[in-house]
Amino acid sequence: MLGLARDYNHLAGYYAPEVLSSRALTDHGEAADLAIRLKKQQRMLTVPLDAVYKIETRLAGKDQGYSSSRSSRILQIDATGSRWAPRSSRATLRPN
Numbered sequence: 001m002l003g004l005a006r007d008y009n010h011l012a013g014y015y016a017p018e019v020l021s022s023r024a025l026t027d028h029g030e031a032a033d034l035a036i037r038l039k040k041q042q043r044m045l046t047v048p049l050d051a052v053y054k055i056e057t058r059l060a061g062k063d064q065g066y067s068s069s070r071s072s073r074i075l076q077i078d079a080t081g082s083r084w085a086p087r088s089s090r091a092t093l094r095p096n
Contacts, residue, residue: 005057005067008034020048031056033072048077 007014011022011034018039025033031054038049051074057067075083 002057002059002065005065006032008032008055011036025052030058037077050075050077050083 004014006027008022008024008027012019018041020037020039022034022036025035034053034055036051036053038051040047040049052072053069054072055067055069057065059065073085075085077083
């Protein structure tokens with residue numbers, strides 16, 4: 001069960017088309033830092049994002065487990081491939 005939850009380098013295969021790629025930056029068993037490239041789409045706007053998440057996965061019993069994740073950085077990727085971060089939490093995403 002945890003093998004699938006901790007298969008960090010292959011998340012794109014499980015969560016396509018929203019997850020484009022993923023890789024573990026650090027992996028300490030129950031805790032890991034992941035770099036994930038996402039494609040967020042709303043109506044006519046598609047926004048690519050690079051995000052770093054802190055993930056925890058644990059067993060909660062013999063055949064049950066859980067995971068929690070929290071983003072630690074999210075950057076938008078513009079049409080030139082440059083990354084930028086909003087200046088405030090109220091900033092809106094720029095269309096490509």
